[in-house]
Amino acid sequence: MSVVESVLFALAFLGSLFFFLRRVFRLFAIMLLGKAEPRFDHLPDRLKSLLLFGFGQKRVIEEPFGVNHFFLFWGFILLQLMVNSEFIIAGIFPKFSLRFLGDILYPIITFTGDVTSLVVLLVVIIAAFRRLFFKPPHVERTLEAFFILILVGLLMIANFGLHIASIVPGQGREEYVPISQILAIPFAGRGTELSWQIAHRVFWWLHAVVLLVFLVYIPYSKHLHILTALVNCFFRRFAFVRALPPMTFKQGERFGVSRVTQFTWKDLLDFFSCTECGRCADACPATSTGKVLNPKEVILAGKANLLRNGSAILAAREGDTIAGTDNRTLVSLPLIANTHETSVSPQAIWDCTTCGACVEKCPVFIEQFPKLLAMRRHLVMESADFPPELITFFQNIEQRSNPYGIAPVDRARWAADLDVPLISEQPNAEYLFYIGCVASFTSRMKSVMTAIIEALRKASISYAILGKEEQCCGDPLRRLGNEYVFDKLARGNVALFKKYGVKKMLTLCPHCYSTFKHDYKDFGARFEVIHHTELLSALLKAGKLQPANGLQHERIVFHDSCYLGRYNDVYEEPRAIIRQATGSSPLEMEKRRRESFCCGAGGGRMWMEESTGTRINADRTRQALRQDPTVIATCCPYCLTMFEDGIKDEKTEGKVRVLDVSEILGGSFTQKTD
Amino acid sequence: MHIVVCAKMVPDTTQVSIDPVTNTLVREGVPFITNPFDDHAIEEALRIKDAYGARVTVLSMGPAPAETVLRKAIALGADAGLLLSDRAFGGSDTLATSKVLSVAIAKLSDQERVDLIVCGKQTIDGDTAQVGPGIATRLGYAQVTLVDKVLDVDLDTRRITVRAKFDNRHQVVEARLPAVITVVREINTPRYPTVPRRLYAEEVQIQVWTNEMLKLDPNTIGLKGSPTWVKRIFAPEREKGEIVMGLGKEKEKAVRLIMQKLADWKVLGP
Numbered sequence: 023m024s025v026v027e028s029v030l031f032a033l034a035f036l037g038s039l040f041f042f043l044r045r046v047f048r049l050f051a052i053m054l055l056g057k058a059e060p061r062f063d064h065l066p067d068r069l070k071s072l073l074l075f076g077f078g079q080k081r082v083i084e085e086p087f088g089v090n091h092f093f094l095f096w097g098f099i100l101l102q103l104m105v106n107s108e109f110i111i112a113g114i115f116p117k118f119s120l121r122f123l124g125d126i127l128y129p130i131i132t133f134t135g136d137v138t139s140l141v142v143l144l145v146v147i148i149a150a151f152r153r154l155f156f157k158p159p160h161v162e163r164t165l166e167a168f169f170i171l172i173l174v175g176l177l178m179i180a181n182f183g184l185h186i187a188s189i190v191p192g193q194g195r196e197e198y199v200p201i202s203q204i205l206a207i208p209f210a211g212r213g214t215e216l217s218w219q220i221a222h223r224v225f226w227w228l229h230a231v232v233l234l235v236f237l238v239y240i241p242y243s244k245h246l247h248i249l250t251a252l253v254n255c256f257f258r259r260f261a262f263v264r265a266l267p268p269m270t271f272k273q274g275e276r277f278g279v280s281r282v283t284q285f286t287w288k289d290l291l292d293f294f295s296c297t298e299c300g301r302c303a304d305a306c307p308a309t310s311t312g313k314v315l316n317p318k319e320v321i322l323a324g325k326a327n328l329l330r331n332g333s334a335i336l337a338a339r340e341g342d343t344i345a346g347t348d349n350r351t352l353v354s355l356p357l358i359a360n361t362h363e364t365s366v367s368p369q370a371i372w373d374c375t376t377c378g379a380c381v382e383k384c385p386v387f388i389e390q391f392p393k394l395l396a397m398r399r400h401l402v403m404e405s406a407d408f409p410p411e412l413i414t415f416f417q418n419i420e421q422r423s424n425p426y427g428i429a430p431v432d433r434a435r436w437a438a439d440l441d442v443p444l445i446s447e448q449p450n451a452e453y454l455f456y457i458g459c460v461a462s463f464t465s466r467m468k469s470v471m472t473a474i475i476e477a478l479r480k481a482s483i484s485y486a487i488l489g490k491e492e493q494c495c496g497d498p499l500r501r502l503g504n505e506y507v508f509d510k511l512a513r514g515n516v517a518l519f520k521k522y523g524v525k526k527m528l529t530l531c532p533h534c535y536s537t538f539k540h541d542y543k544d545f546g547a548r549f550e551v552i553h554h555t556e557l558l559s560a561l562l563k564a565g566k567l568q569p570a571n572g573l574q575h576e577r578i579v580f581h582d583s584c585y586l587g588r589y590n591d592v593y594e595e596p597r598a599i600i601r602q603a604t605g606s607s608p609l610e611m612e613k614r615r616r617e618s619f620c621c622g623a624g625g626g627r628m629w630m631e632e633s634t635g636t637r638i639n640a641d642r643t644r645q646a647l648r649q650d651p652t653v654i655a656t657c658c659p660y661c662l663t664m665f666e667d668g669i670k671d672e673k674t675e676g677k678v679r680v681l682d683v684s685e686i687l688g689g690s691f692t693q694k695t696d
Numbered sequence: 697m698h699i700v701v702c703a704k705m706v707p708d709t710t711q712v713s714i715d716p717v718t719n720t721l722v723r724e725g726v727p728f729i730t731n732p733f734d735d736h737a738i739e740e741a742l743r744i745k746d747a748y749g750a751r752v753t754v755l756s757m758g759p760a761p762a763e764t765v766l767r768k769a770i771a772l773g774a775d776a777g778l779l780l781s782d783r784a785f786g787g788s789d790t791l792a793t794s795k796v797l798s799v800a801i802a803k804l805s806d807q808e809r810v811d812l813i814v815c816g817k818q819t820i821d822g823d824t825a826q827v828g829p830g831i832a833t834r835l836g837y838a839q840v841t842l843v844d845k846v847l848d849v850d851l852d853t854r855r856i857t858v859r860a861k862f863d864n865r866h867q868v869v870e871a872r873l874p875a876v877i878t879v880v881r882e883i884n885t886p887r888y889p890t891v892p893r894r895l896y897a898e899e900v901q902i903q904v905w906t907n908e909m910l911k912l913d914p915n916t917i918g919l920k921g922s923p924t925w926v927k928r929i930f931a932p933e934r935e936k937g938e939i940v941m942g943l944g945k946e947k948e949k950a951v952r953l954i955m956q957k958l959a960d961w962k963v964l965g966p
């Protein structure tokens with residue numbers, strides 16, 4: 023290698039490094055435009071998740087094709103350490119070699135490098151084939167994707183070429199590169215020494231150029247995730263993300279996100295970490311029923327918006343400091359708008375059911391839907407710009423503490439003939455049984471209530487209800503971004519619970535359950551919350567309840583409610599009840615447990631029109647019907663409603679019944695003949 | 697342009713129940729709300745403000761808690777609220793009320809000329825629909841009632857064009873300003889307040905005028921100045937209806953039953 027070549031390479035390398043680092047620092051500065059968010063707790067756990075999910079690629083390999091990425095990831099790391107580091111240093115200082123590492127380590131390194139190159143080459147070819155011929159719906163055939171595959175492939179080819187060019191003429195000591203040696207066999211004895219020398223230089227420079235192009239290209243492309251994904255796994259959230267933190271309602275504050283820099287730095291890091299794998303979109307019930315919302319597009323739009331606005335903000339700063347300035351005036355590109363690619367459309371924001379499937383699926387722990395919630399907050403609280411049907415809904419809850427707008431005095435009508443104790447009369451009851459709005463006001467839920475109350479009575483559980491003092495838990499308000507009204511409601515409710523000294527709360531609805539159990543903690547709630555399926559299954563287990571007979575012939579398929587399952591990890595209890603009642607485990611749908619598919623009613627969607635795409639509940643109902651059930655079992659009044667609507671549309675009404683697990687337990691439905 | 701909206705705090709009558717024994721209204725625990733028609737009046741004033749530019753003052757007569765009506769209106773975008781509150785005003789019927797309101801509006805107009813008064817068509821507690829026209833008559837303003845659309849406001853010629861709704865026709869009316877319009881519910885859908893406005897409205901100072909300011913003869917207002925007296929409130933008697941159930945196979949049976957009943961009542965021929 024000539025001095026001229028070394029100097030040329032050194033210059034090219036330094037130039038590339040400069041552009042690489044400049045971009046990386048700029049991205050870092052842009053990320054710091056976000057607002058503060060504490061993510062520095064649990065450091066040992068964070069390290070563990072870096073190892074497990076970052077280096078271990080645990081979530082990546084959950085999907086069948088993820089293994090390919092696992093090999094690519096580790097191949098990439100090994101090649102950096104074993105081949106490219108030596109290549110670059112030797113490119114500048116030709117005398118350099120890793121041989122000084124000794125006769126054991128050096129052979130291992132060269133051997134590994136050689137084999138890894140083959141693995142990576144194969145992985146790249148497989149990936150290209152998959153994209154070309156076996157493309158799953160969520161993977162896109164972008165130019166960028168092929169560009170990077172070609173780049174990596176070229177790098178491997180150049181590497182082998184280099185080896186071959188020194189093996190064939192018998193130069194150099196290429197002892198520990200078995201793959202290269204095999205590849206060299208067909209060339210043995212061919213070409214002059216000079217031609218191999220020229221080939222060697224050509225491959226060397228090919229390798230050098232591709233390597234440097236790659237270096238600069240990374241932070242400008244979707245492959246930025248090579249730098250950010252590991253960091254994002256480190257800073258991940260440990261509990262499932264259920265809601266945004268509460269707010270302070272003071273004049274002069276901001277209420278929600280309308281500009282990208284109002285997100286937290288972690289949100290911005292999320293934008294930079296997306297691998298564009300599309301798994302979130304694949305799991306999203308809104309995307310798969312043809313709605314505008316696509317969680318991947320939301321993240322990509324956030325990233326594009328951030329890059330454009332962030333660069334403008336930084337450019338307008340005096341000097342290249344990282345100190346904050348008032349960015350408000352500098353943000354030119356709107357975050358919420360109907361322009362594609364750099365903004366999120368209001369329709370997409372309202373399409374979300376907050377089912378959490380996206381978050382659960384993302385291999386690098388991006389939190390997609392909470393960003394939509396932050397934007398909902400802005401739309402509702404700062405611009406009062408939301409689908410018209412929500413006006414009455416918001417007013418009903420605010421004025422009558424229920425979504426239906428029915429007078430609060432009528433709240434306990436369902437209980438009129440059931441002899442249900444009121445907490446005002448029995449303040450020492452063990453459980454406050456919180457009924458919730460759907461069960462309080464819809465006639466279909468009466469038989470669910472009857473079944474539960476009968477079970478409570480049989481098991482001699484002491485409980486009482488709030489009666490007309492009960493108010494909405496506020497779940498839909500919070501998910502819809504109306505934090506202001508939610509805040510008031512929650513404080514009022516907590517005061518009421520304190521007044522009665524509530525220690526244990528039994529809920530019917532998983533939305534009430536999750537909201538009281540987690541969201542209310544920030545409002546001073548300190549009581550145990552238990553879902554009816556948890557209590558009923560415990561009572562069965564303790565022998566305090568006997569399931570009804572004669573259900574063995576039923577084919578019961580169970581649907582996991584998002585707010586009980588993903589939000590709270592309750593998967594076994596409802597299944598246990600069904601098992602006890604029928605003697606066998608429920609039928610399972612393909613999408614179940616952690617991967618369950620929303621019924622379509624979460625996130626306030628229960629109270630909204632579903633006018634774009636096909637209906638989510640219809641899709642889910644068809645998924646359930648594929649198991650050829652006689653009963654679809656649910657444990658949530660929302661799900662129950664959605665499935666009942668679904669089977670009406672599927673014309674299977676009468677043949678398939680939709681039941682709450684408590685009804686199955688009570689067996690009351692078998693006696694009914696309508 | 698200065699718009700005055702008259703709004704009243706009323707009990708939420710949909711939540712008022714009838715005591716089965718005494719047959720009187722049970723008002724206990726019933727929340728108070730802004731008269732729903734007035735919600736539409738406030739909204740229409742705000743729409744005119746958005747379209748033509750205006751200052752909107754919301755005016756209410758009532759006890760101190762009635763100021764929540766004004767704060768709500770301010771949260772929606774009204775510029776100011778004025779509460780007329782005095783024991784002497786208590787018990788006013790429509791005649792006395794329109795007197796107090798018109799004197800207050802005249803006084804307001806001295807400070808800043810009032811161009812338009814918007815009222816709800818009626819209140820849900822009194823249901824008389826007399827106060828709006830009463831104000832217009834006393835002030836000598838033009839009046840258009842039952843407006844379901846404001847078509848144009850021309851500030852140069854000082855004219856307003858509106859559409860009034862009747863049972864089976866519409867009437868387009870042009871009126872000179874200052875004018876009083878009373879609006880029906882169909883005129884608009886009220887907006888939803890933003891949080892910054894709500895927080896502002898929670899803290900803003902609400903002006904209160906007592907009779908010391910208006911200097912009305914106590915004998916012409918309040919209970920004493922009201923020729924209308926409520927004698928008794930009761931629920932009209934109604935024969936209990938009957939629901940004929942019938943789903944699925946029962947359908948035919950139910951239809952036959954209804955036919956039979958209609959025949960018995962001689963609604964249907966034999």
Ligand code: SF4
Nearest residue numbers: 306374375377378380
């Ligand atoms: S929460 Fe559910 S509906 Fe919302 S974006 Fe994620 S997957 Fe889609």
Ligand code: SF4
Nearest residue numbers: 296297299300302384
């Ligand atoms: S957000 Fe996560 S799951 Fe969705 S495309 Fe990006 S990396 Fe994949």
